[in-house]
Amino acid sequence: MAVVKLSPCFKDYIWGGTRLRDEFGKQCHFDTIAESWELACHKDGSCTVASGEYNGLTLEQYIDTKGKQIMGTSCENDKVFPVLVKLIDAKNDLSVQVHPDDEYAMRTEGEPGKTEMWYVIDCLDGAELIYGFKEKVTPQQFAGMIRDNTLLEYVNKVRVKKGDVFFIPSGTLHAIGKGILVAEIQQNSNTTYRVYDYGRVGNDGKPRELHIDKAIDVTDTKPVTMSPMPVAVEYEGYSCTTLADCKYFTAVKYDVQSKAKLDIDHRSFAHLLMIDGEAKIDELIGKKGDSFFIDASSGSVRINGRCSFILSRKLQKGIDIFGEK
Numbered sequence: 001m002a003v004v005k006l007s008p009c010f011k012d013y014i015w016g017g018t019r020l021r022d023e024f025g026k027q028c029h030f031d032t033i034a035e036s037w038e039l040a041c042h043k044d045g046s047c048t049v050a051s052g053e054y055n056g057l058t059l060e061q062y063i064d065t066k067g068k069q070i071m072g073t074s075c076e077n078d079k080v081f082p083v084l085v086k087l088i089d090a091k092n093d094l095s096v097q098v099h100p101d102d103e104y105a106m107r108t109e110g111e112p113g114k115t116e117m118w119y120v121i122d123c124l125d126g127a128e129l130i131y132g133f134k135e136k137v138t139p140q141q142f143a144g145m146i147r148d149n150t151l152l153e154y155v156n157k158v159r160v161k162k163g164d165v166f167f168i169p170s171g172t173l174h175a176i177g178k179g180i181l182v183a184e185i186q187q188n189s190n191t192t193y194r195v196y197d198y199g200r201v202g203n204d205g206k207p208r209e210l211h212i213d214k215a216i217d218v219t220d221t222k223p224v225t226m227s228p229m230p231v232a233v234e235y236e237g238y239s240c241t242t243l244a245d246c247k248y249f250t251a252v253k254y255d256v257q258s259k260a261k262l263d264i265d266h267r268s269f270a271h272l273l274m275i276d277g278e279a280k281i282d283e284l285i286g287k288k289g290d291s292f293f294i295d296a297s298s299g300s301v302r303i304n305g306r307c308s309f310i311l312s313r314k315l316q317k318g319i320d321i322f323g324e325k
């Protein structure tokens with residue numbers, strides 16, 4: 001068995017707040033912390049091992065040192081690490097944006113596309129986000145809305161509450177709204193096409209770049225269908241809620257009363273993100289905001305303590321992998 005604690009890297013985008021430091025114990029010298037990249041192996045940011053004999057290695061070095069088999073058999077054909085997990089603190093609105101699919105992203109950006117999922121850890125009363133279009137529009141109409149500055153009249157604004165889940169396939173127009181703190185599980189890609197930025201300027205005092213032509217190429221202009229709220233399945237001492245299960249990642253929220261046992265098989269590594277409470281994960285202490293990497297084929301991992309966490313793995317959709325009892 002192999003479980004290591006991870007230490008994230010941080011991003012100070014203009015819309016970030018201070019909750020990741022104040023409430024999630026993140027140690028970072030930025031004034032505002034927009035994102036902590038909790039599971040990250042990307043040219044734009046990497047997490048590092050923060051426990052045991054591999055302390056200080058980046059995730060990539062850790063995988064190189066121990067061998068690629070620790071990613072699991074489902075990752076055998078992956079040229080890059082497949083999953084990125086972040087905490088995002090939106091003190092202000094994020095830009096309205098869209099991500100390309102694999103084919104478009106590989107062709108134009110040389111990296112995978114981005115399908116993502118948000119789990120709302122917390123939000124202010126009345127907080128809203130943007131999730132697709134209200135009604136079907138044509139790409140020409142979409143271009144017109146961007147040109148005439150009327151896009152916000154046509155997007156689907158959703159009032160959110162704690163515990164809400166949003167699955168955002170590549171091509172879906174979206175924006176996290178102010179006052180929302182989410183865990184984001186996504187494909188390992190940093191390609192974002194911004195279509196509307198509320199007329200803001202970046203940290204350098206200049207308007208942030210928009211990517212209108214590419215956004216029009218990749219945006220799905222059909223109205224979105226809201227995904228049904230996932231249902232918790234009860235086990236003795238804990239419950240499991242599947243938040244997302246797609247070909248890119250599977251994310252399950254565990255709510256543990258006292259203890260639970262995970263079974264991490266050969267198919268995939270697991271990333272454990274503590275979102276509430278405190279527990280022992282194998283021999284390591286985990287508090288709200290902490291992240292752990294568990295090698296594939298680790299077998300059973302014991303969780304002791306009252307806590308909630310999100311377990312992310314890369315598994316094939318529809319295959320039941322959470323067989324632990």
Ligand SMILES: [Zn+2]
Nearest residue numbers: 097099116174
């Ligand atoms: Zn996004």
